[in-house]
Amino acid sequence: MSTHHPLSLLVFGSLEKCLDEIQRKGSLISRSTSNLGEPIHDLRVDCRKGLAALDFYKPVIPQSCHERLRSKLRKFLRRSNLGRDLDVIIQALKEDDSQGAAQLLRRLKKDRKREFRDVQKKVGKLEFGSMKTKLHSQMLAPSLAPTQAAPVASAADWAKQEFQKVALQILSDIHVGEWDTESAHQLRLRIKKLRYSLELATSIAGEISLSMDESLLSQVQRMLGEINDLAVRIRMLRGYQCGRKRRKDQAFLEKQISADNQELDRSLQQWSEFWTPERQSCFYGALAKRTF
Structure with missing residues (x-):
């Protein structure tokens, strides 16, 4: 019979699933040659969910792991902000057939392409193998209950x-x-x-x-x-x-x-x-x- 604390098991499983999905989508984006607007948006949503999970599970997660994971996700969101904002403007203006809109759209698409290429280069850093190993060793030590969480039934x-x-x-x-x-x-x-x-x-x-x-x-x-x-x-x-x-x-x-x-x-x-x-x-x- 497992002696792992049940809460630690649940939290580790939830975090592992979340991080694996972020890493999977990041890997697909890094190799993609098609439109990156929606994939990057979806990845940003998953990163925000990951941050929410880190905050929600904070009493159970080792502090050093929590800080490193949070920093990595926030850094990606900052780096992908501009590309996402450019995509929002392009989607809003693409139905405008005026000459002024066409000229601006060419500039916006050029800038978005540059930003998305930069995201493709950086997205490879969303890799969590070593961090999951550390989480596993610290959170699932035999009979180890969450040290910061108040006792609950x-x-x-x-x-x-x-x-x-x-x-x-x-x-x-x-x-x-x-x-x-x-x-x-x-x-x-x-x-x-x-x-x-x-x-x-x-x-x-x-x-x-x-x-x-x-x-x-x-x-x-x-x-x-x-x-x-x-x-x-x-x-x-x-x-x-x-x-x-x-x-x-x-x-x-x-x-x-x-x-x-x-x-x-x-x-x-x-x-x-x-x-x-x-x-x-x-x-x-x-x-x-x-x-x-």
Whole structure:
């Protein structure tokens, strides 16, 4: 009979699966000759889920392993940010058949190609063989219980407690006042963390009910994602505007930035109208109950 601590077994298995998937997708990207937009986006999502897993499992993971893995995933996300942002702008402008859009798209695609090539060179560093060996030796030592985790009756109880902590973090940082791109972005990040943490807790504790329609989480994340994409697009286009000297290019960029700013204002207004006090009360009330 195994003498491994059951929680350590579950956490190691979950982390190993997550890291293997990141490494597999990274390997495919490094050898790919086709469009890299969606594969890189999918890999970035998996890296964010990996970061959420590291935070969720932090009491169980050896500190040195936690820090090294977190640093590696965050470094890849930083290095792939620009390519992803360029891809967002290209997708938004590709239906525009004006001459100004065509000229800008050529420049954007050239820059995206350069960034994606750089990602292909760096993605090979998402290799976790030695780190998994270290995790295995430290986490699965015979009869070794998680040293930082408080005693719990079962792994399921521990997972529920950790999810409660995530829910309480969100409750402790409720936004009050008018919404802008930064406050919307911060809520978007917290909602992502909540969804990923819910998946992790469910994988250990079984089905967890939030006492709410979970499609609300998806809708909130979608609306906030659209606001974030617009904010990124405006910031990037302003950067290109500073580097363009031709009047035609400047005129198109000014027109596009103005249109995007108007759309951003509408999106923020729609969000404010959607995120009513009643809906917030439902959302935060469900988190406060944390029904399991």
